[in-house]
Amino acid sequence: xxxxxxxxxxxxxxxxxxxxxxxxxxxxxxxxxxxxxxxxxxxxxxxxxxxxxxxxxxxxxxxxxxxxxxxxxxxxxxxxxxxxxxxxxxxxxxxxxxxxxxxxxxxxxxxxxxxxxxxxxxxxxxxxxxxxxxxxxxxxxxxxxxxxxxxxxxxxxxxxxxxxxxxxxxxxxxxxxxxxxxxxxxxxxxxxxxxxxxxxxxxxxxxxxxxxxxxxxxxxxxxxxxxxxxxxxxxxxxxxxxxxxxxxxxxxxxxxxxxxxxxxxxxxxxxxxxxxxxxxxxxxxxxxxxxxxxxxxxxxxxxxxxxxxxxxxxxxxxxxxxxxxxxxxxxxxxxxxxxxxxxxxxxxxxxxxxxxxxx
Numbered sequence: 001x002x003x004x005x006x007x008x009x010x011x012x013x014x015x016x017x018x019x020x021x022x023x024x025x026x027x028x029x030x031x032x033x034x035x036x037x038x039x040x041x042x043x044x045x046x047x048x049x050x051x052x053x054x055x056x057x058x059x060x061x062x063x064x065x066x067x068x069x070x071x072x073x074x075x076x077x078x079x080x081x082x083x084x085x086x087x088x089x090x091x092x093x094x095x096x097x098x099x100x101x102x103x104x105x106x107x108x109x110x111x112x113x114x115x116x117x118x119x120x121x122x123x124x125x126x127x128x129x130x131x132x133x134x135x136x137x138x139x140x141x142x143x144x145x146x147x148x149x150x151x152x153x154x155x156x157x158x159x160x161x162x163x164x165x166x167x168x169x170x171x172x173x174x175x176x177x178x179x180x181x182x183x184x185x186x187x188x189x190x191x192x193x194x195x196x197x198x199x200x201x202x203x204x205x206x207x208x209x210x211x212x213x214x215x216x217x218x219x220x221x222x223x224x225x226x227x228x229x230x231x232x233x234x235x236x237x238x239x240x241x242x243x244x245x246x247x248x249x250x251x252x253x254x255x256x257x258x259x260x261x262x263x264x265x266x267x268x269x270x271x272x273x274x275x276x277x278x279x280x281x282x283x284x285x286x287x288x289x290x291x292x293x294x295x296x297x298x299x300x301x302x303x304x305x306x307x308x309x310x311x312x313x314x315x316x317x318x319x320x321x322x323x324x325x326x327x328x329x330x331x332x333x334x335x336x337x338x339x340x341x342x343x344x345x346x347x348x349x350x351x352x353x354x355x356x357x358x359x
Contacts, residue, residue: 001240001243001244001247001248001315002017002018002021002236002240002315002317003015003018004222004223004225004228004243004247005228005235005236005240005243006018006236006317008228008229008230008235009236010230017236017317020317020319021317021319021322023319024319024322024323025322025326027319027323028322028323028324028325028326028327029326031323031326031327031330032326032327032329032330032333033330034330035327035328035330035331035334036330036331036333036334036337037334038334040278040279040282040331040334040335040338043097043101043282043331044097044100044101044104044278047094047097047098047100047101048098048101050094050097050098051094051095051098051123053094054087054090054091054094054095054127055126055127055130057077057085057087057090057091058087058088058091058127058130058131058134059130060077060087061074061075061076061077061087061130061134062074062133062134066078068084071309072135072181073134073135073136073309074133074134074135075088075134075135075136082319085320086318086320086321088131088134088136088139089320089321089323089324089325090320090324091127091131091143092139092143092146092289092324093286093289093324093327093328093331094127095123095124095127095128095143095146095147095285096146096150096281096282096285096286096289097282098123098124099120099123099124099147099150099281099285100150100277100278100279100281100282100285101278102119102120102123103120103150103154103277103278103281104276104277104278104281107154107277110154110155110156111155111156111157113160116154116156116157116160117151117156117157117160117161117164120151120156121164124143124144124147127143128140128143128144128147131143136309137172137182137308138293138296138308138309138310139293139310141172141296142288142289142292142293142296142310143289144168145288145292146285146288146289146292147285148161148165149284149285149288150281150284150285153271153280153281153284154277154281181201184200184201185201185202185306185307185308186306187201188200188201188202188205188307189202189205189303189305189306189307192205192206192209192303201307202307203231203233204232204233204234204238204239204307205300205301205303205307207227207231207232207239207242208227208232208239208241208242208301208302208303209242209302209303210227211225211227211228211232211242211243211245211246212242212245212246212253212302214226214227214246215245215246215247215248215249215250216249216250217249217250218249218250218251219245219246219247219248219249219250219252220246220247221247222247222248223247224247225243225246225247226246227242227243227246228243236316236317237311237316237317237318238297238300238301238309238310238311238312238316239301240312240315240316240317241253241256241297241298241301241302241312241315242301242302244256244315256298256312256315257298260290260291260294260295263287263290263291264287264291266287266332267283267284267286267287267290267291267332268283268284268287270283270287270332270335270336270339271283271284271287273336273339274335274339275338275339279335279338279339282331282335283332283335286328286331286332287332289328290313290325290328290329293310293311293312293313294312294313296308296310297310297311297312297316298312313325
């Protein structure tokens with residue numbers, strides 16, 4: 001699908017995106033293999049330092065000369081050889097590791113106000129606020145879901161979490177209402193059949209629906225889609241899912257959904273079988289980091305949710321997203337390897353004669 005969509009992006013060669021994504025696949029697979037082999041105690045021990053590095057990278061998104069603003073967002077920084085880097089993708093994994101390490105350190109105080117709620121909230125909240133300030137609200141919200149899942153898993157008291165969540169949602173609603181761009185996207189989403197919205201903020205979602213309708217149950221054939229020829233912008237990134245439906249039809253769109261369902265089931269199964277709090281929280285958090293953005297992307301491209309700039313993990317073009325998604329899978333595999341059930345060894349004392357010397 002990346003070949004089918006990327007070949008028609010203006011200003012680039014027909015196989016530019018395919019070649020770069022193939023290189024990132026190799027890097028990601030090497031990183032996943034390494035992440036699966038690294039002892040989990042390493043991640044736990046060095047999580048504070050990784051948190052500091054992730055924080056600095058997020059701050060660099062606002063530094064002139066280093067930041068690489070695009071489409072009104074400050075999500076990228078300039079990095080030699082790879083052109084640009086998106087720190088929020090790395091920060092998602094680091095936040096999960098840092099929270100898991102904190103709760104593993106203070107297991108007996110997860111019900112307290114400070115060490116069970118306030119300090120973990122600061123650990124997760126500061127990077128999330130920076131990501132939201134980049135105008136990457138979709139990533140911030142999906143990461144908040146992962147953080148909420150971890151808090152619920154370890155047993156944080158709902159009397160602290162629920163009022164805070166309601167307050168954050170109220171603040172988000174206030175922010176969206178007073179932000180012309182965000183409010184305009186929601187208004188366009190609520191009235192996509194309005195010709196004015198179809199030529200403005202609602203154009204992407206409207207063309208995505210036309211692509212899905214044009215494909216029908218069985219699709220028009222690989223490479224034969226028409227919406228990718230400029231009318232469906234970012235068809236190789238955020239809106240690649242409707243092109244799957246247009247060219248390959250319902251079996252492949254449902255197949256993509258089933259793949260993410262299997263990832264969710266596998267990740268939750270690994271979390272349930274984990275033999276300690278750190279591994280369990282990491283497995284649950286990384287599963288949410290992969291699955292929640294996929295749910296949001298599919299919801300946006302099918303007009304079930306307002307438009308937001310989240311890629312489809314493992315499918316959309318994007319080297320940073322692909323490498324760190326594969327790294328998350330590698331860590332999940334590493335947790336699974338170390339979480340086999342331990343069978344207690346039995347000693348049939350009835351058939352043994354035990355001799356001892358009393359000193």
